[in-house]
Amino acid sequence: MPISLYNSLTRRTEPFAPLDPERVTMYVCGPTVYSYVHIGNARGPVVFDVLAKLLRRHYPHLVYARNITDVEDKINAAALEQGVSIETITGKFTEAYREDMAELGIAPPDVEPCATEHIGPIIVMIERLIADGHAYAAEGHVLFDVDSYPDYGKLSGRDTEEMIAGARVEVAPYKKNPADFVLWKPSTPEQPGWDSPWGRGRPGWHIECSAMSATHLGETIDIHAGGVDLLFPHHENEIAQSTCAHGGKTFARWWLHNGMLTFDGRKMSKSLGNVLQLHEMLKHHPAEALRLRLMSGHYRQPLDWSDAAIAQSVSTLDGWYRVLRDLADIDLDAARLPIPGQIEAALCDDLNTPQALAELAVLADAARQHGTPEAKAALLGGGALLGLLQQDPEAWFKQAGGAAVDAAQVEALLEERQAARAARDFARADAIRAELAAMGVVIEDGAQGTRWSVTKA
Numbered sequence: 372m373p374i375s376l377y378n379s380l381t382r383r384t385e386p387f388a389p390l391d392p393e394r395v396t397m398y399v400c401g402p403t404v405y406s407y408v409h410i411g412n413a414r415g416p417v418v419f420d421v422l423a424k425l426l427r428r429h430y431p432h433l434v435y436a437r438n439i440t441d442v443e444d445k446i447n448a449a450a451l452e453q454g455v456s457i458e459t460i461t462g463k464f465t466e467a468y469r470e471d472m473a474e475l476g477i478a479p480p481d482v483e484p485c486a487t488e489h490i491g492p493i494i495v496m497i498e499r500l501i502a503d504g505h506a507y508a509a510e511g512h513v514l515f516d517v518d519s520y521p522d523y524g525k526l527s528g529r530d531t532e533e534m535i536a537g538a539r540v541e542v543a544p545y546k547k548n549p550a551d552f553v554l555w556k557p558s559t560p561e562q563p564g565w566d567s568p569w570g571r572g573r574p575g576w577h578i579e580c581s582a583m584s585a586t587h588l589g590e591t592i593d594i595h596a597g598g599v600d601l602l603f604p605h606h607e608n609e610i611a612q613s614t615c616a617h618g619g620k621t622f623a624r625w626w627l628h629n630g631m632l633t634f635d636g637r638k639m640s641k642s643l644g645n646v647l648q649l650h651e652m653l654k655h656h657p658a659e660a661l662r663l664r665l666m667s668g669h670y671r672q673p674l675d676w677s678d679a680a681i682a683q684s685v686s687t688l689d690g691w692y693r694v695l696r697d698l699a700d701i702d703l704d705a706a707r708l709p710i711p712g713q714i715e716a717a718l719c720d721d722l723n724t725p726q727a728l729a730e731l732a733v734l735a736d737a738a739r740q741h742g743t744p745e746a747k748a749a750l751l752g753g754g755a756l757l758g759l760l761q762q763d764p765e766a767w768f769k770q771a772g773g774a775a776v777d778a779a780q781v782e783a784l785l786e787e788r789q790a791a792r793a794a795r796d797f798a799r800a801d802a803i804r805a806e807l808a809a810m811g812v813v814i815e816d817g818a819q820g821t822r823w824s825v826t827k828a
């Protein structure tokens with residue numbers, strides 16, 4: 372089944388064909404580790420995790436790199452504000468990021484390069500750009516000369532005038548053209564810095580990704596991905612630097628961009644006070660429901676986020692896990708699950724996750740109706756490709772929000788209720804039921820005894 376992907380550079384959906392099927396390369400721009408990330412920052416990692424899973428089925432030798440930006444002015448500002456070292460900030464938030472990604476069921480990338488460990492390759496790349504007339508040193512800074520690269524603006528479709536008007540470029544006296552961007556800048560003694568031919572300083576953000584991508588994946592890579600907010604200037608600048616440093620070679624063959632999250636129809640922003648930290652949300656909602664919601668729209672479109680939408684994802688998963696719980700007696704080899712063709716076909720079509728989820732719902736219905744090992748295997752296999760339905764159904768029903776309730780306490784109350792019922796003390800049995808309800812525990816009496824679950828939203 373061929374994979375087609377929309378390429379932001381050509382503005383077309385194209386059949387995906389890697390340069391070398393024996394070594395497929397993908398780079399996704401990772402976080403700047405100065406705080407917890409917001410829920411919108413999790414959309415790309417979830418979507419590109421599904422893409423990595425799909426690519427690995429077709430090309431077992433995928434090398435997927437997602438970087439950690441651990442030198443950046445926001446980090447310096449956070450360290451200063453909190454009165455701690457820069458390493459304290461980057462260490463804490465790198466660890467938190469890894470934990471939060473793992474909770475969302477996102478497999479770690481094959482390579483997770485940190486900018487501070489690539490200062491050598493960054494300096495070499497800048498030296499090459501200067502030698503070839505694409506960059507110049509001025510007042511302790513090194514700037515990329517955008518006029519030296521005629522294709523500058525091709526990815527974003529902007530001309531230089533628009534870029535300057537967009538006010539995202541800093542006008543500075545040492546720049547030849549206001550659109551020229553920083554490759555290297557001087558550091559004060561308190562700021563992190565490294566010795567370089569241009570004095571003690573630190574890299575600009577854009578050059579970090581270019582150098583890390585080349586170091587780990589090579590000069591030309593198959594896929595470069597990130598949020599659409601990175602398209603300009605970050606990705607535009609990455610293309611300019613990498614192409615010019617590598618003698619005009621194509622940098623990335625496919626550019627993929629995920630759309631942004633809106634919150635109840637509005638943009639998420641610090642000034643609106645509606646920034647939702649992923650770390651915080653994971654304490655209050657099941658991680659899998661957040662993952663499902665992040666995949667529920669097509670990745671290129673904006674996605675609206677609301678409490679009602681999370682509740683709907685919880686209820687969808689409740690329904691699917693109920694089917695799996697009812698079929699718990701059917702043993703399957705988790706390592707040999709079939710991948711249903713209709714789910715793979717949806718993902719091969721430019722990662723159409725909403726269609727894949729609709730197909731998963733059809734498989735869940737079939738498993739509910741037929742209850743066969745094949746039907747259960749198809750549901751689990753489809754879930755695996757999407758990173759869903761991989762936990763024990765009992766565990767799903769026993770977690771409240773992001774955390775599990777005290778199962779031992781619930782079981783003890785259920786036993787006490789059973790004893791009260793046996794003794795025909797219905798008042799006591801009802802009181803225990805009410806106590807459980809107050810804990811969010813719902814009980815169902817059935818032929819196989821009493822089952823319990825926790826309401827989550």
Ligand SMILES: [Zn+2]
Pocket residue numbers: 399400401580605
């Ligand atoms: Zn990047």
